[in-house]
Amino acid sequence: MDFNDTPQEAGFRVQAREWIAANRPADWQNKAGGRDQDGIAISKAWQKKKYDAGWACIHWPKEFGGRGATPIERVIWSQEEGELGALSGLFIIGQGMCAPTIMAHGSQVAKARHVPKIASGEEIWCQLFSEPGSGSDLAGLRTRAEKQGDEWVINGQKIWTSGAHYSDYGILITRTDPTVAKHKGLTMFYLDMRSPGVTIKPIKQVSGRSDFNEVYFADVRIPDSQRLGEVGEGWKVSLTTLMNERLAVGGGFPTNFEEMFEMAKVIEDEDGPAIDNASVREKLADWYIRSAGLRNTSYRMISALSRGQAPGPEASISKLVLGVNRLNMASTMLDIQDAYGVISQKDLAVNGGQFHEIFFRAVAHRIEGGTDEILRNIIAERVLGLPGDIRVDKDLPFNKIPTGAN
Amino acid sequence: MNFEFSDDQKLLKEQARGFLQSKCSTKEVRRILDGKEPYHPELWKGVAEMGWLGASIPEEYGGLGLGYLELCVIAEELGRAVAPIPFSSTVYLFAEAVLIAGTEAQKQKYLPKVSEGAIIGALALSEGAGAVTPKTIKTSAAGGKLTGVKLPVTDGDVADYAVVAAKTGAGNDEGSISLFIVDMKGAGVKAEAVDTVDPTRSHARVSFDGAAAEPLGATGQGWAILDKVFDRAAVLYAFEQVGGSQAALEMARDYAMGRYAFGRPIASFQAIKHKLADMYVATELARSNSYYGAWALSTDAPELAIAAATARVSATEAYHECSKENIQVHGGMGFTWEFDCHLHYRRSKVLSLVLGSLPRWKDRLISRLEERNAA
The missing domain is CATH 2.40.110.10 (Butyryl-CoA Dehydrogenase, subunit A, domain 2)
Structure with a gap:
């Protein structure tokens, strides 16, 4: 065991480090992650700079703007990019989910026209999958696509679409045949988000922010040339996207252990700092071993990649552990402030309200990209080999499946 | 980065598993559980002949001088097999204390005898x-x-x-x-x-x-030496605990697949699937933390104090969870002497107490982090 690069990896790391040092944007910290004009502009500028030098989507083939990098080189690149990676959040869905779907199922024209622009950040894409009536049971979706000549006419509603309001394009899964079993009547498309008939409404979240949208479709027309995969094969196509989604969402959140640890040293009551309290120590220890466990699990994954192997099934545990534990730890961080913990106003709140934000944001972390419950099913079925759920609607025509009041 | 055991170490692990499958079946463990013998003498002899007692003892003291990573993979298999022998006391505690604090004469006197299985x-x-x-x-x-x-x-x-x-x-x-x-x-x-x-x-x-x-x-200097012994032993015990967790998880899985209720395998119910998924997650976190402990132990890294406590806490928790939930998956049969579930439940508790209890190790972990951050 050792934590050293192989000579090849070390060479690549130097190359990446030198390029980043010579090209890193100035004055980006305050704007990174913002979804206003400034935030989008600085993200796009950095992405384009990387693209022009061959450092965007480096694991993609050259023809699409990548450099055919190995998985371990991708890991090294992201380590070297470090905090600057916050500038790439805007493109995660397009690069992580939409582009792989287009590369696998799109026409030559679609690939040539869009994939390089997704890599360069010139086009921002979103994913139109979830609906009010179909979340975990995605294949129960009801947005209709009906063929009229060379076009498809779309009617229905999507929800939880990240970034719909600033996206240029989206990939869209629809029902094209409600008379066959639910997985069989689906078809995938992509569309221009500025098409007539598309209405985007932001969702006000528990956190008070609006990162997601509802998207309504009223007689929206999509040319048949923008179909991804065959008619009725939409489920198969969507699996490409979803497989990539779990990879993209999983590691995206920090554990914040160090901030929590420091805060427990700072907050005091008459018995001294909170960290001297046995129950606080125990909670910190519980979180530390999980945070360390995830870090050390990622070392195992990176080792596998370094040897040219696929990571083992342990890769699937990250989001399941992070979501609920971040939520509980943020709650503990408010507890140790006692009555003061209610204050979330930034100028008064402890740590500028960081833990209040996590307290709300982590609620969604447990749901998005596969709920805790779905992830446990996945581990149980794909890792441990337990039987799949009994699906009472599997062989019924979609329009005969019972639906509840909600 | 190479955060994995080498092919040779994996081969050693396979050999250890094969050896223990033939010499330390549940029947042999039960011989000690039900009988009057304090430990399994033939197994102890066999383990000595395999050279495991001296795996990490330097060659100059009669050991194989392989290293701690080799001892870790052996420990995992001993834990998996619930081996009824005084291995941990002799190797992780006694021999390590002598290696850390003994004079040259003491090392010459005791360690070769440990290696050959002549003393406990x-x-x-x-x-x-x-x-x-x-x-x-x-x-x-x-x-x-x-x-x-x-x-x-x-x-x-x-x-x-x-x-x-x-x-x-x-x-x-x-x-x-x-x-x-x-x-x-x-x-x-x-x-x-x-x-x-x-x-x-x-x-x-x-x-x-x-x-x-x-x-x-x-x-x-006694307390300071014990501190070092405990850090090393914590990593080695953690591998026994990970081996035990994995075994209990596999037992639960196999039973759930074969047991039918309400016309279907109980493994098809989400209540059982989610329980098994949680056991898997606990085991993987403990395994990853134990690997890090193994790295720190084998390189005598300054991170050992924190890595050992981390491995100890997560492996103790994982084995407790897996051994108790394995019984739960078995239902009433899990509470019988006849079924093997209690072998893990018992061993899990003994391993969690032998080096000091969970609350104590959590406290030790936070103290170590405080020391690190103050430095």
Whole structure:
């Protein structure tokens, strides 16, 4: 065991480090992650700079703007990019989910026209999958696509679409045949988000922010040339996207252990700092071993990649552990402030309200990209080999499946 | 980055598993559980012949000199097999204490005998209920003679030699404690076995009445040496716990697949699937943390203090969860003596207490993090 690069990896790391040092944007910290004009502009500028030098989507083939990098080189690149990676959040869905779907199922024209622009950040894409009536049971979706000549006419509603309001394009899964079993009547498309008939409404979240949208479709027309995969094969196509989604969402959140640890040293009551309290120590220890466990699990994954192997099934545990534990730890961080913990106003709140934000944001972390419950099913079925759920609607025509009041 | 065991180490692990499958079946473990023997003598002999007792002992002291990573993979398999032998007391505790603090003469005297399986070692620390601290140690040593009662001492009834912690100074600070090696078959030593939660591992009450005591390490250094022994042993025990967790998880899985209720395998119910998924997650986190501990141990890294506590806490929790939920998955049959579930439930508790309990290790972990951040 050792934590050293192989000579090849070390060479690549130097190359990446030198390029980043010579090209890193100035004055980006305050704007990174913002979804206003400034935030989008600085993200796009950095992405384009990387693209022009061959450092965007480096694991993609050259023809699409990548450099055919190995998985371990991708890991090294992201380590070297470090905090600057916050500038790439805007493109995660397009690069992580939409582009792989287009590369696998799109026409030559679609690939040539869009994939390089997704890599360069010139086009921002979103994913139109979830609906009010179909979340975990995605294949129960009801947005209709009906063929009229060379076009498809779309009617229905999507929800939880990240970034719909600033996206240029989206990939869209629809029902094209409600008379066959639910997985069989689906078809995938992509569309221009500025098409007539598309209405985007932001969702006000528990956190008070609006990162997601509802998207309504009223007689929206999509040319048949923008179909991804065959008619009725939409489920198969969507699996490409979803497989990539779990990879993209999983590691995206920090554990914040160090901030929590420091805060427990700072907050005091008459018995001294909170960290001297046995129950606080125990909670910190519980979180530390999980945070360390995830870090050390990622070392195992990176080792596998370094040897040219696929990571083992342990890769699937990250989001399941992070979501609920971040939520509980943020709650503990408010507890140790006692009555003061209610204050979330930034100028008064402890740590500028960081833990209040996590307290709300982590609620969604447990749901998005596969709920805790779905992830446990996945581990149980794909890792441990337990039987799949009994699906009472599997062989019924979609329009005969019972639906509840909600 | 190479955060994996080497092909040679994996091969050793496979060999260890194969050996234990043939020599340490559940039937053999139950021979010790149900019988009067304190440990499994043929298995002990076999393990010595395989060279495992000296896996990490340098060649100059009669060991194989392989290293700690090799010892870790062996520990994982011993834990998986619930091996009923005094391996941990002899290798992780006695031999490590001698390696850390022994004089050249002491190393020459004891370690070759450990390697060849000629002696069993133990560590005598606890004297009553509650966490062991310098204050709770009443056993005292003066003029080369040791007097006091240690309870419980793992493998105290079968050990040939024990490292004993005793008071040599006034007061209750760490400097008041020193370590001694005592010949357990010598005059003034009486050991009687006591009943414990896990009859497959022997424990004893050991009384010292003016027993001859040979200093191990400098006077007043006992507590500091124990700290080092505990860090190393915590990693090795963690691998036993990970092996046990994995075995309990697999038992639960196999039973759930074969047991039918309401016309279907109980493994198809989400209540069971989610339980097994949680057992898997706990086991993987413990495994990853134990790997990090193994790296720190094998390279004697400054991170060892934190890595060992992290491995210890997560492996203890994982084995507790897996061993208790394995019983739950088995339902009523899990509560019978006949089914093997309780072998893990018992071993899990013994392993979680032998080096000090979970709350104590969580506290130790946070103290280590405080020290690191202050530095």
